[in-house]
Amino acid sequence: MNLKQAFSLALKSLSGSKMRAILTMLGIIIGVAAVIIIVSLVNGVTSDLVAQFEKMGSTTINVSIMGRGGNRSVSIDDMQDLVNDNPKLLKAMSPSITLNGATTKNGSLNVNPATLAGVNEYYADIKGHEILYGRGLQYADSEYRLRNCVIGTYVANELFGSKNAIGQSLKINGITFDVVGVIDETADSKEASADDIVLIPYTMAQKITSGFSRGTYIFNAASKEVSSEAQSLIEDYLFKVFASENAYRVSNMSEMIDTINEMTGTMSLMLACIAGVSLLVGGIGIMNIMLVSVTERTREIGIRKSLGATPWDIMSQFVVEAITVSCLGGLIGIALGIIGSYGVGAIMDMKAVISFVSIFISFTVSALIGIAFGYFPAKKAARLNPIDALRYD
Amino acid sequence: MIELKDIYKIYSDGDSEIRALDGVSLFVDKGEFVAIVGSSGSGKSTCMNIVGCLDIPTSGKYFLNGNDVSELSEKELAHIRNRELGFVFQQYNLIPKLNVLENVELPLLYKGVKAKERKQMAMMALERVGLADRANKFPSQLSGGQQQRVSIARALAGNPPVILADEPTGALDSKTGKEVLEFLKQLNSEGTTVVLITHDNDIAAQIKRVVRIHDGKIVSDETKEGN
Ligand SMILES: Nc1ncnc2c1ncn2[C@@H]1O[C@H](COP(=O)(O)OP(=O)(O)OP(=O)(O)O)[C@@H](O)[C@H]1O
Ligand SMILES: [Mg+2]
Numbered sequence: 001m002n003l004k005q006a007f008s009l010a011l012k013s014l015s016g017s018k019m020r021a022i023l024t025m026l027g028i029i030i031g032v033a034a035v036i037i038i039v040s041l042v043n044g045v046t047s048d049l050v051a052q053f054e055k056m057g058s059t060t061i062n063v064s065i066m067g068r069g070g071n072r073s074v075s076i077d078d079m080q081d082l083v084n085d086n087p088k089l090l091k092a093m094s095p096s097i098t099l100n101g102a103t104t105k106n107g108s109l110n111v112n113p114a115t116l117a118g119v120n121e122y123y124a125d126i127k128g129h130e131i132l133y134g135r136g137l138q139y140a141d142s143e144y145r146l147r148n149c150v151i152g153t154y155v156a157n158e159l160f161g162s163k164n165a166i167g168q169s170l171k172i173n174g175i176t177f178d179v180v181g182v183i184d185e186t187a188d189s190k191e192a193s194a195d196d197i198v199l200i201p202y203t204m205a206q207k208i209t210s211g212f213s214r215g216t217y218i219f220n221a222a223s224k225e226v227s228s229e230a231q232s233l234i235e236d237y238l239f240k241v242f243a244s245e246n247a248y249r250v251s252n253m254s255e256m257i258d259t260i261n262e263m264t265g266t267m268s269l270m271l272a273c274i275a276g277v278s279l280l281v282g283g284i285g286i287m288n289i290m291l292v293s294v295t296e297r298t299r300e301i302g303i304r305k306s307l308g309a310t311p312w313d314i315m316s317q318f319v320v321e322a323i324t325v326s327c328l329g330g331l332i333g334i335a336l337g338i339i340g341s342y343g344v345g346a347i348m349d350m351k352a353v354i355s356f357v358s359i360f361i362s363f364t365v366s367a368l369i370g371i372a373f374g375y376f377p378a379k380k381a382a383r384l385n386p387i388d389a390l391r392y393d
Numbered sequence: 394m395i396e397l398k399d400i401y402k403i404y405s406d407g408d409s410e411i412r413a414l415d416g417v418s419l420f421v422d423k424g425e426f427v428a429i430v431g432s433s434g435s436g437k438s439t440c441m442n443i444v445g446c447l448d449i450p451t452s453g454k455y456f457l458n459g460n461d462v463s464e465l466s467e468k469e470l471a472h473i474r475n476r477e478l479g480f481v482f483q484q485y486n487l488i489p490k491l492n493v494l495e496n497v498e499l500p501l502l503y504k505g506v507k508a509k510e511r512k513q514m515a516m517m518a519l520e521r522v523g524l525a526d527r528a529n530k531f532p533s534q535l536s537g538g539q540q541q542r543v544s545i546a547r548a549l550a551g552n553p554p555v556i557l558a559d560e561p562t563g564a565l566d567s568k569t570g571k572e573v574l575e576f577l578k579q580l581n582s583e584g585t586t587v588v589l590i591t592h593d594n595d596i597a598a599q600i601k602r603v604v605r606i607h608d609g610k611i612v613s614d615e616t617k618e619g620n
Pocket of ligand 2: 437438439483
C-alpha cells in the first residue's frame with residue numbers, strides 16, 4: 001500500500017465520522033489560529049512603532065550634555081564645527097534647548113506642550129517636519145533673537161481653534177511670540193503627541209533659561225549606513241573634551257529600533273508559546289481519538305492483517321490518518337487565523353501584519369503533532385496479533 | 394507443502410489449562426482437498442488459524458513450502474498470508490464500511506496491484522462467485538450466503554495456491570451450502586489446495602480426505618479411493 005492509498009483511506013475514514021473529525025481538529029484549529037493572530041498583531045504593533053521611530057529618522061543622533069563642572073564645556077559653535085568638519089558623516093545639527101514646564105498661552109487658553117524647545121533652522125529637516133502653513137524657523141530667527149515660533153497642529157487647534165494661526169501671537173513664560181509656521185500633523189493632532197510641539201529660536205530659549213550649560217543636541221548622520229560611525233565621532237569628540245563618559249550621553253535612533261524589535265520579538269515569542277500550548281492540547285486530543293479509533297477498529301485491523309497487511313501498512317494507515325486530521329486542522333486554523341488577525345485588528349484598532357514564518361511554523365508544528373501523537377496509537381495497531389484482533393468484539 | 398509437526402496450542406487460564414491442540418501432526422500435499430471434521434471445541438479453528446499463519450503454536454513446528462514459519466518476521470508472515478493463502482472465515486469478516494468490490498480488492502491492495510488491474514481482478518473473482526452485480530453494495534445489504542460468497546471471492550482474488558475455509562457452510566442452508574462446496578471442489582480441480590473445516594458429515598462424505606479431530610488430537614485420517 002502506498003501513501004496515496006493510505007491518504008485516500010484516511011479521507012474515507014474521516015468522512016465516515018465528520019463530526020468527530022471536526023471536534024478532533026478543533027484543538028489544532030484553535031491553536032494554529034491563536035498563534036497566527038497573536039504573532040500578526042504583535043507584528044503590527046512592532047511595525048507601527050518601528051515606522052514611527054524611522055520617521056523620526058534612524059539617522060538621528062541625540063546628544064545630552066550633563067557636564068562635569070570645571071571649565072570643560074562644549075558650545076553650540078563647537079558642535080556646528082563638528083558637522084562642518086565631517087561632511088561625510090554628519091549632515092546637520094541643531095541644539096534642542098527644552099523649556100520644561102513652560103506654559104504656552106493665548107489669552108485664557110493655554111497648553112503645556114509635550115515639546116517646547118529652542119532650536120535652529122536645521123531642526124525641521126533633521127526631524128522630517130513638513131510645514132503646513134507659513135514657514136519654518138530660519139537662520140535670521142536665531143541670529144537676531146526674533147520672537148517667532150513654529151507650532152504643531154495640536155497647539156494650533158487648542159490655542160487658535162479654526163482660525164488661521166499664522167500671524168497670531170502666544171505667550172511663553174510671559175514673552176510674546178508670533179506664530180510664523182504650523183507643522184503638518186503626524187500623529188492625529190493628539191495631546192502629548194508629536195503634534196503637541198512649540199519651537200522657538202534657540203537663542204531665545206537661551207535667554208529664557210539664562211545660559212545653556214547642560215544642553216541637548218540633535219544631529220543628523222549623513223546616511224543610515226554611517227550613523228554608528230557618526231555616533232562614535234561625536235562620542236570621541238565629547239570624551240576628548242570631558243575626559244569622562246559620564247558627562248554626556250549619545251544615543252542613536254537605530255539602536256532604539258533594535259531594542260523595540262528585540263522587546264516585541266520576545267513578547268511575541270512568549271505569547272506564541274502560550275498559544276503553542278493549545279496546539280499541544282490539540283495534539284493530545286488527536287492521540288485520544290486515534291486510540292479510540294484503533295480500539296474500535298481492532299477487528300478491521302485483524303481482517304486487514306489476515307489478508308496480508310504488513311505492520312507498516314497498518315501503521316501508515318493510522319499515522320496518515322492522524323496527519324491528515326492535524327494538517328486539515330492546521331489549514332483551517334491558518335485560514336481562520338488570517339481572517340481573525342484582520343478581524344481582531346479591526347475591532348481593537350490595531351494593524352495586523354501576517355507573518356509567513358508563523359504560518360509556516362504553526363503548520364509544520366501541527367503536521368509534526370499529527371505524526372508524534374498518531375505514532376503511538378498506530379504502533380499499537382500495528383503490533384496487534386491478527387487472531388486476537390479478529391476475535392475482538 | 395503444509396506440514397504440521399507435533400503442534401501444541403495450550404491456553405492456560407490461571408491454574409487450569411486447555412489443550413486446544415494436543416500434539417497434532419499433519420501433512421497436506423499440493424492440490425489436495427482435505428476436510429477437517431470434529432465436534433465443537435475440538436480444536437479445528439485453532440488448527441486452521443495456525444495453518445493460516447494467524448496464530449502461533451505453543452510448541453511444535455509448522456513448515457509451509459519447506460520454510461519454518463516460526464522463523465519468519467511479521468512482514469514475511471504478512472506476505473505469506475497475502476500471496477500463499479486465502480482465508481474464508483466462518484463469520485465472513487468483511488469490513489462493513491467498504492463495499493463489496495473494495496472488500497474483494499483488499500488482498501490485491503496489500504499485494505501492490507495497481508488500481509485498474511485490481512478492480513478487474515476483483516470483478517473477475519466476484520463473477521466467479523456470481524455476485525458481479527452486487528459490487529457496489531455494502532456487506533450489510535447482502536444475505537448471509539452472499540456475504541460468504543464475497544468472502545470466498547476475496548480469498549481467491551489474488552489466486553493463492555491454498556484456500557483455507559473455516560466452516561464456510563456453517564451459517565448457510567443446505568442448498569447454498571452445497572453450492573459453496575461445489576465451488577470449492579471446482580477450485581480444487583483447477584489445482585488449488587483446499588482445507589475445509591466442517592462438522593457436517595454429509596459434506597465430509599463428499600470429500601476425498603477427511604481428518605477427524607477430537608480434544609485437540611487427530612483421531613483418524615482417511616483418504617477414500619476413487620472419488
Ligand atoms: N483465545 C482462547 N483462550 C482460551 N481458550 C481458547 C481460546 N481459543 C480457543 N480456546 C479453546 O480451545 C478449544 C478449541 O477451540 P476451537 O475454536 O479451535 O474449536 P472448534 O473446533 O473450532 O469449535 P467450533 O466447531 O465450535 O468452531 C476450545 O475448548 C476453546 O474453548
Ligand atoms: Mg471453529
